[in-house]
Amino acid sequence: MLNWIDATALSTWLKESPSVWAFPTVLTLHTTGMGVLVGASYVFDLRLLGIGRNVPLSSYRWVFPTLAVGLGVNIVTGILLFIKDPTHWGTAFPFFVKMGLVIASAATVVPMRSLVLSSGPEQREVSSNMRLLAIASIVAWSGAITAGRLLAYVVP
C-alpha cells in the first residue's frame, strides 16, 4: 500500500518537481494553516483561562470557522506531505505520536464549540472543567507542534 502510494504520479511530482509551487508551497501552506489553527485555539484557550474575561463567550464564535479553515488546509497539505514520502512516515513511530497529539488537540475543540454556541449573549463565566480543558488544549497543540518540528530531526 505504502509502496503503491510512493509510485503514484502525485508522489513523484512532490518528490522531484523543482518548482517552488510543488513541495515548498505545500510545506509553507502547512505552516500557515498551523499558525491559523493553533493561533486561534491559543487565543480562545487564553480567554477560557481568564485573559479578557470581560468578553462574553459568544463573541468568540469566529474562532470555530477559523479553526475549520486552518484544520482543512492542514489536513489537505498534511496528506500531500505524507504522499510525498509514504514509506518514510508510514513506518516512523514519532509520526504517529504527532498524529495522536493532533487528534487529541482537535478533540478538545468539540466541547469548547458547544459551550460557545450554547452560551447566552452575556455569559462570561467559565467552569473549572472548561479551564482544565483549555490547559489540555494548550499542552496538546504545543505538543503537536513540538512533535511535528522534531520529526524533521528525529526521523532519519
Next chain:
Amino acid sequence: MNHVPTVGSVGALGLLLLGYLRRNEHLKHVGLEVLFLIALLTLPVYVSGVAAHQEIRPIKEVSDDAIRVHQDAALIGFTVMEFAGFVAWAALWQWRRRGHAAPRIVPAATVLLVLALALMARAANLGGEIRHPEILAGGVAAPAGDPERFMTWSINQVAVYSRWAWPAAETVHFLGLSLSFGVLLAVNLRILGAMKQTPFSDVHRLLPWGMLGFGANLITGMFFFVGQPGQYSSSEPFKWKIVFLVIAGANFLYLTVFGGPWVSNGDKRFDAGLGDKAMAILSMCSWLAVLWAGRMLPFLGKAF
C-alpha cells in the same frame, strides 16, 4: 543606513528629555514611538552588518579579532536596543489603555535607550577599527587570540555542535509564531468586523501575548542568525523576511496606539473606518509574507 540606530536614538532621546523638561506628555509619547521604530530599524542594520562581515572575511589585511570584537559589541548594543524597544512598546500599550503609563516604565525606557546608545557608539567605534587598523594599538601585530572569549563565536559553536539547541529553538520559533499569529488574527478580525459586540479594548488586551510570541521568535531567530550567519546573510528570502518584518512591526505599533476605537469612550460599538481596515489587512498580509519568506528559506535560499 548604518547610522539610523545611532542618529535615530539621539532623536528619540532628545524628544524624551524635552518631554521631561517641559513636562509635556505628548513629546514623551512621540519619543517612545520613535524609540520603538528605531529598535525595529536596528534589526536590518544589524543583519546587514553581519552580511558585510561575511564579505570582508576573505580579505587578509582585515583582522579577524577586530571583527569579532566589533560583532560582540554590536550584538550587545542590538540586544539592549531591542529591550528598550520592548519597554517602550509596553509603555505605549499601557498609555493607550489608561491614558498614562505606569510611573516607572517611561524612565526605564529612557535609561535603556541611553545605555543602548552608549553600547552602539562603542560598537561603531570598534567597527571603525576594522577598516582603519592604524588606530588599533599594536597595529598589524594584534594577537589572533583565543576565539572562545567571543560571545558570537560561542553562540556559533552551540548552533553547530549541540544536538538539541537548533531543533529546540525551531520548536519555540513555531510555538511563538502560532501565539502571535493567533493574537493578530483576533485583533485584526475585530477591526475587520468580527466580534462586533466586543469593545476594542478587550481585544487590545491580548496584544502583550502577541508580543510574547514575537519576543520568543526574535530571540530564537537571532540565535539562528548569529549561529549560522552564512545561511542567511546572502539569502534573498531572508532579505524579504526582514523587509516584511519591519513593515509588520510598524503596523503593530499602529495597532497598539491608533485612536479610532478609543475616542469619546466610544470603543463599545467600534466600527473601523476604511483606513483602519486597510491597516488590518496590511498587518495580516505582511505577517503572512514574513511566514512565507521564512518557510521558503531552505528552498529559495540555502538555509536548512
